Structure formats: C-alpha cells, structure tokens
Amino acid sequence: MSQCLKKKMLFNPSNFKKNYNKNINNPELKKSLFRSRKIVDSRKIAIKSVSDFELLRNYSSEIKNISISNLHQLLINWEKNAKKNGTIVHWAENYEDVNKIIYKIAKKNKVKNVIKSKSMLTEESGLNDYLIKKEIKVTETDLGEYIIQNSNEPPSHIIAPAIHKSKEQVSELFSRIHNQKTTNNIEELTQQARENIRPHFFNADMGITGANFLISDSGSTVIVTNEGNGRMTNTLPKVHVAVTSIEKCISNFEELSLMLRVLTRSATSQNISNYISITTGTKKQKDLDGPKEFHVILMDVGRTKILESDTWEILKCIRCGACMNHCPVYHTIGGHPYGWVYPGPMGSILNSSLLGNKIAGDLPYASTLCNQCGVVCPVKIPLPELMVKLRNRKYKSINIFKFEKIILTFWAFISKNPRIFNFFISTIRKILKLQANKKNYISSILGLKFGWFIKRFLPKPK
Amino acid sequence: MKVGLFYTCLVNIFDPDLAYKAKKILEFFDYEVVIPESQTCCAQPNFNSGDFDNSQELSKSFINDFYGIDYIVVPSGSCAGMILKNYPELITNFPDEIKEKYKSLKKNIFEFSDFIYKKIGSEQFSQFSLEKELTYHDSCSGLRQLKIKNQPREILKKIKGVKINEMSEPEECCGFGGSFSLKFGGISSEIVEKKCSDIIKTNVKNVCLGDLGCALNIKGKLEWMKEDIEVSHLIDILHESMFKKENVI
Numbered sequence: 001m002s003q004c005l006k007k008k009m010l011f012n013p014s015n016f017k018k019n020y021n022k023n024i025n026n027p028e029l030k031k032s033l034f035r036s037r038k039i040v041d042s043r044k045i046a047i048k049s050v051s052d053f054e055l056l057r058n059y060s061s062e063i064k065n066i067s068i069s070n071l072h073q074l075l076i077n078w079e080k081n082a083k084k085n086g087t088i089v090h091w092a093e094n095y096e097d098v099n100k101i102i103y104k105i106a107k108k109n110k111v112k113n114v115i116k117s118k119s120m121l122t123e124e125s126g127l128n129d130y131l132i133k134k135e136i137k138v139t140e141t142d143l144g145e146y147i148i149q150n151s152n153e154p155p156s157h158i159i160a161p162a163i164h165k166s167k168e169q170v171s172e173l174f175s176r177i178h179n180q181k182t183t184n185n186i187e188e189l190t191q192q193a194r195e196n197i198r199p200h201f202f203n204a205d206m207g208i209t210g211a212n213f214l215i216s217d218s219g220s221t222v223i224v225t226n227e228g229n230g231r232m233t234n235t236l237p238k239v240h241v242a243v244t245s246i247e248k249c250i251s252n253f254e255e256l257s258l259m260l261r262v263l264t265r266s267a268t269s270q271n272i273s274n275y276i277s278i279t280t281g282t283k284k285q286k287d288l289d290g291p292k293e294f295h296v297i298l299m300d301v302g303r304t305k306i307l308e309s310d311t312w313e314i315l316k317c318i319r320c321g322a323c324m325n326h327c328p329v330y331h332t333i334g335g336h337p338y339g340w341v342y343p344g345p346m347g348s349i350l351n352s353s354l355l356g357n358k359i360a361g362d363l364p365y366a367s368t369l370c371n372q373c374g375v376v377c378p379v380k381i382p383l384p385e386l387m388v389k390l391r392n393r394k395y396k397s398i399n400i401f402k403f404e405k406i407i408l409t410f411w412a413f414i415s416k417n418p419r420i421f422n423f424f425i426s427t428i429r430k431i432l433k434l435q436a437n438k439k440n441y442i443s444s445i446l447g448l449k450f451g452w453f454i455k456r457f458l459p460k461p462k
Numbered sequence: 463m464k465v466g467l468f469y470t471c472l473v474n475i476f477d478p479d480l481a482y483k484a485k486k487i488l489e490f491f492d493y494e495v496v497i498p499e500s501q502t503c504c505a506q507p508n509f510n511s512g513d514f515d516n517s518q519e520l521s522k523s524f525i526n527d528f529y530g531i532d533y534i535v536v537p538s539g540s541c542a543g544m545i546l547k548n549y550p551e552l553i554t555n556f557p558d559e560i561k562e563k564y565k566s567l568k569k570n571i572f573e574f575s576d577f578i579y580k581k582i583g584s585e586q587f588s589q590f591s592l593e594k595e596l597t598y599h600d601s602c603s604g605l606r607q608l609k610i611k612n613q614p615r616e617i618l619k620k621i622k623g624v625k626i627n628e629m630s631e632p633e634e635c636c637g638f639g640g641s642f643s644l645k646f647g648g649i650s651s652e653i654v655e656k657k658c659s660d661i662i663k664t665n666v667k668n669v670c671l672g673d674l675g676c677a678l679n680i681k682g683k684l685e686w687m688k689e690d691i692e693v694s695h696l697i698d699i700l701h702e703s704m705f706k707k708e709n710v711i
Contacts, residue, residue, distance in 0.1 A: 333649060368650070392514050404641075462479055
C-alpha cells in the first residue's frame with residue numbers, strides 16, 4: 001500500500017475511536033502533548049498585557065458577527081477593490097474547482113516548483129497530492145509543515161502542525177532527509193531546515209499562501225506569520241496565489257488592528273507576531289519586490305450552507321488554536337484522531353458541519369462540554385453549544401433501535417413517571433451494591449466492563 | 463421561607479444521605495425544606511446527547527414540580543447550570559403560562575454553595591470548627607456556566623480549622639462529562655488521571671467539590687490508583703462541621 005493511501009485511510013473522522021485508542025497508548029506522544037500545555041500559562045500572561053482583554057473579546061466577536069451578517073456586500077466590495085489593484089479573483093465552489101484553478105494558473109505560467117506557506121484550505125482540498133500527480137514539485141516552507149510533509153503526515157494542530165513530534169523524532173527525520181548527523185539541538189535542526197528550504201524559495205515559480213483576513217475596503221489579503229517564510233512565499237515567485245475562504249472578510253484596517261490584538265495573544269501568546277504581511281495587488285512600478293501576477297481564490301465549499309444553519313457561529317473562527325490548546329480531550333489524544341484538517345473543539349464542529357454526520361458525526365460527542373474552549377475563544381464562539389446542536393443533528397438522524405437512543409428514550413420515559421423512576425433508581429442502587437467488592441468499589445457491572453471501567457472503578461452507592 | 467431541594471439523580475443513586483444532610487443544614491438556618499416527590503431528572507443526559515424533544519418535556523416537568531416555592535437549591539453545578547442556562551432555549555415554543563412560571567422560578571434557583579453564600583452568608587460558618595486540610599476542585603459547569611468559584615472557598619475558610627491547599631490547576635476538567643465518560647471511557651480515564659495526580663501532589667487527604675459526577679469520577683480513579691484520599695461534597699464538610707457534637711463551639 002502506498003504511504004499516501006495509508007495516510008488517507010487512517011486520516012478519516014469516521015475512524016475516530018480506532019485512532020484515539022492508538023494515541024492514548026503512545027508514550028512519546030503523551031510527552032509531546034504534555035509539553036504543549038505550557039501555552040495555557042503563557043496565554044494567561046499575554047492577555048494581561050492589555051488592560052481589558054474581555055472587552056477586546058467582545059469587540060472582536062461583534063466585528064465578526066457584523067462581518068458575517070454583511071458578508072455578501074463585503075465580498076463584492078472586496079472584489080471590486082482587489083481588481084483595481086490588479087488582483088485576479090477566482091470564486092471556487094468545491095475542492096475540485098480550487099485545485100483546477102491553481103493547476104490552470106500553473107500551466108499557463110509553466111510552473112514547475114511551488115512553495116507554500118500558511119494554507120489550511122489547500123490542506124482541505126488536497127492540493128499537494130493533486131499537483132504532485134501533475135508533476136509539479138510542492139515544498140512546504142513553514143518549519144512545522146516542512147516536518148510533516150517530509151514524514152508524510154497530516155497536521156495535528158492548526159498553527160503548530162508538528163506539535164505531536166518530539167525533537168528526537170525530528171532529528172531522526174532530518175538526519176535521513178538531509179543526510180546529516182542526528183542532533184537534539186533545536187537551533188541546529190532549525191538551521192538545517194532553513195538551509196534546505198532556502199534554495200526552494202529562489203527556484204520557485206509560484207508561491208501559495210492562505211489568508212487570515214481579507215480587507216474589504218482595500219481589496220487586500222493579510223497573513224500572520226512568525227518565520228518570515230510567508231513573506232518570501234508571497235514576494236519572491238513571479239506568481240502568488242492566495243487561497244482563502246469567504247468568511248475571512250472584514251471591513252477595514254481599524255477592524256484588522258483589533259482582530260490582530262486578540263489573534264496573536266490567543267494563538268502564540270505574543271503581543272504581535274513577527275510578521276504581518278498585507279498584500280494589495282501585484283508589484284507596482286516603484287515597488288522593490290512582489291509578484292507579477294497575484295491570484296486570490298475565494299472558496300465557498302460548504303460555507304454558505306453553514307451560514308444558513310444553526311452552527312453559523314463557527315464561521316467566526318479566526319484559527320488561533322486556543323480552543324484546542326485548552327481542551328482536555330485534545331491534550332489527551334492529540335490532533336490526528338479527529339481525522340481531518342481541523343482538530344480540537346473548532347475542528348469537531350467544522351469537520352462535522354462540512355463533512356456531515358455520517359463521516360464526522362462522532363466528533364461533537366468527543367467533548368466533556370467543560371467549556372474551557374468557549375471561555376478562551378477570542379471571538380466568543382459558544383463552542384460547547386454548537387457541539388450540542390450538532391449532536392442533536394446526529395441524534396435525529398440515527399435509527400431508533402440504536403443502543404444509545406433506546407437508553408435515552410427509556411430514561412426520558414421513566415423521568416416522566418416519578419413512580420417508575422423511583423423504582424428504577426432503587427433497583428439500580430441494589431444492583432450496584434451487589435456488584436461492589438469488599439473494598440466498596442465496583443470494577444464491572446453484571447460482568448460488563450464498559451467504557452467507564454477502563455483504568456477506573458466506580459464507587460459503591462452509600 | 464420555603465426552600466425546595468432538587469437533589470438530582472446522581473445523589474438519588476449514589477449518596478441519598480447528601481440530600482438529608484443538605485436538608486439539615488438548611489433547616490439549621492431556619493428554612494423550611496420541601497422535597498417535591500414528583501421530581502426526577504433535569505434532562506441533562508438527554509440534552510447533552512442531542513435529544514432535544516425529550517429534554518423539552520422534562521424541562522416542563524421540572525418547572526411544574528418546583529413552581530411556587532420561594533427558593534430552589536440544587537447540590538450540583540451541572541444540574542443548576544442546565545436549568546438556568548439551557549432551559550431558556552428549550553422552552554421557547556411552550557405556552558406563555560409555562561414561560562411565565564419559568565421566569566419567576568429562575569430568579570430563585572441557586573446552586574448549593576451559591577445559596578449559602580448569598581442568602582445565609584459565609585460569616586455564619588465561623589461558629590463551627592473542623593480540623594481538616596483539603597483541596598478544592600472546581601466543577602466545570604458550576605465554574606464556567608454559573609461562576610461558582612469563591613463561594614465554596616469563602617464558606618470553607620470561615621470554618622475554624624479548615625485549611626484549603628489549592629492544587630495546581632483546580633479549574634481543569636476532571637474528564638467526567640456525563641455520557642462522555644461511558645462513550646469515550648479511555649479518554650475520560652486519562653483526563654481524570656491528570657486531575658488525580660494534581661490532587662496527590664498537594665499531599666492533602668481530602669478533595670472537596672460541588673458536583674457528584676466529578677466526585678464519582680475522581681473517587682473511582684483514586685481507588686484504582688490505590689490512593690487513600692477522601693472525596694467529599696461541600697455538603698459533607700459543612701454537615702460534619704455543624705453536627706458533630708464536638709465541633710460546635
């Protein structure tokens with residue numbers, strides 16, 4: 001089996017249970033995930049650098065509310081302004097469109113080498129595999145993306161895609177692909193990647209990036225990065241293609257300045273990221289650098305459908321990753337079991353909204369609803385509420401004879417009949433008491449060791 | 463004043479004594495405690511699993527069961543959170559009569575520690591004493607839905623001899639999550655292991671909390687880890703300080 005196919009089979013939300021079980025028992029991953037928890041403390045410090053972070057959350061939430069309710073007008077205005085600056089605008093309804101448009105641009109410009117930075121949407125559309133099949137070389141230039149591209153893995157976090165890997169694992173990978181000695185020195189490893197990625201920047205004839213924001217008033221795209229490769233990707237090659245989805249549009253730079261204040265603090269605990277790259281059209285006469293051709297692909301792929309549904313608030317997401325950084329489930333299983341581009345709480349909602357119940361309907365159940373995500377979300381998306389709404393969607397679609405539905409229907413029935421309810425409760429008490437051992441705990445019920453009893457007992461009723 | 467006690471189904475199954483203890487505590491402060499016999503479930507298991515239709519009907523039963531009582535006290539942050547925060551959406555299509563009933567009811571529903579703190583006052587507990595060092599776990603729904611954080615701590619601190627030794631991340635979820643703990647038992651069990659190791663690190667022999675769901679989860683894990691640490695509901699501690707003869711000054 002080819003590695004690609006193997007990756008695809010494992011990387012599927014409907015395999016959630018199988019995939020997380022493997023991850024729970026992976027000690028190396030456990031260590032990596034434990035290290036990543038440091039971000040919780042650093043965010044606490046970062047948000048203290050503004051006098052009232054809650055107020056900023058309120059503002060940015062409102063900005064996204066208004067932008068999304070006004071999306072149609074903002075996008076028309078954005079397109080008009082983008083075209084004025086020489087940007088070529090494409091609208092894509094599905095993933096096939098996205099890949100085809102990019103290939104068409106590549107063919108026209110005789111592109112052989114593509115460099116990429118910060119694009120989750122081409123991850124959604126499976127662009128890399130598509131272009132490689134067409135014999136175009138694709139190189140990811142973000143350090144994390146470079147690592148996972150070379151180890152043939154999907155990302156496990158939206159802003160730190162290789163967070164599941166230890167430096168030892170990276171060292172082993174690099175020694176293999178760079179033909180160098182292994183080293184556990186992170187700076188040396190970074191330097192190795194830098195030296196190996198650099199030639200690709202100069203050889204590339206097309207740069208592909210995403211866009212964190214679209215600015216309607218100026219027709220610009222904005223990317224927020226830390227490594228500097230984003231800026232090189234969108235200025236060095238003669239053709240730059242930015243792929244983004246329609247919900248990223250906001251009105252103006254005043255709004256952007258506010259959004260950036262909450263985004264970088266929530267994402268990487270920084271007051272501001274190292275780079276904010278704003279692209280407004282192609283290279284002008286007096287400009288020192290910039291692409292000759294600038295294309296923006298605006299993807300819908302299910303977004304308008306979400307917009308009309310009861311989970312529309314997930315479209316407010318600015319991809320900071322704070323929800324997964326604060327999620328006890330994500331901390332336990334990592335990002336891969338979610339089986340698609342987006343992990344953690346926002347991923348459960350977005351994957352399930354975009355791919356549907358049949359494929360990703362289990363994901364919204366994979367949460368304790370503790371709301372640690374909801375209280376840190378910089379745009380105040382009520383994540384647990386949306387998960388419950390998606391559970392409702394799934395619940396309505398499942399067969400009445402499914403075990404879970406039988407139990408819940410039974411529970412509701414007895415709850416409506418207090419006498420039967422009390423009889424049932426006292427019976428349950430008796431059964432549980434009989435199951436307990438001398439030390440007053442229960443390790444299975446009627447011989448059944450279901451989920452609860454994995455490395456855990458149940459206290460005996462008092 | 464009359465207080466209606468909604469003792470919750472987990473108390474009913476695992477620790478009915480807790481309801482009697484709560485009753486005794488409230489009666490000590492001159493409240494008349496009523497326990498409607500027709501009470502059953504707040505609908506949380508159905509609601510969290512996405513069964514909105516049955517949840518609606520159960521919310522209606524709850525409203526009818528408790529309407530007309532001066533205050534309603536719930537010894538669980540998640541059940542109180544369900545009633546206070548999730549019912550409004552569930553009852554939107556109900557007749558005005560039910561909505562009006564809920565509106566008047568809502569003002570008077572309290573999570574247990576919140577009621578003690580706001581209506582009785584933590585100061586009252588300075589008359590009691592109990593030699594106990596404990597660590598406090600914040601239950602998610604109480605903390606994030608109802609902002610229960612200082613209330614139990616303020617009350618506990620007033621009792622002479624009670625010392626709170628905070629664990630490193632008291633606000634972290636214990637991994638219970640109702641049906642989550644059954645459906646995704648493996649994940650749930652890993653999450654509570656982290657919680658228990660935080661508890662163990664404090665070297666304290668008692669964990670106090672306000673939700674029986676978390677208590678079963680933490681207790682079950684501690685037993686599995688062979689740790690001799692007691693898990694108590696806030697009600698247990700208050701009751702012990704109030705009614706053990708030697709503890710009354």
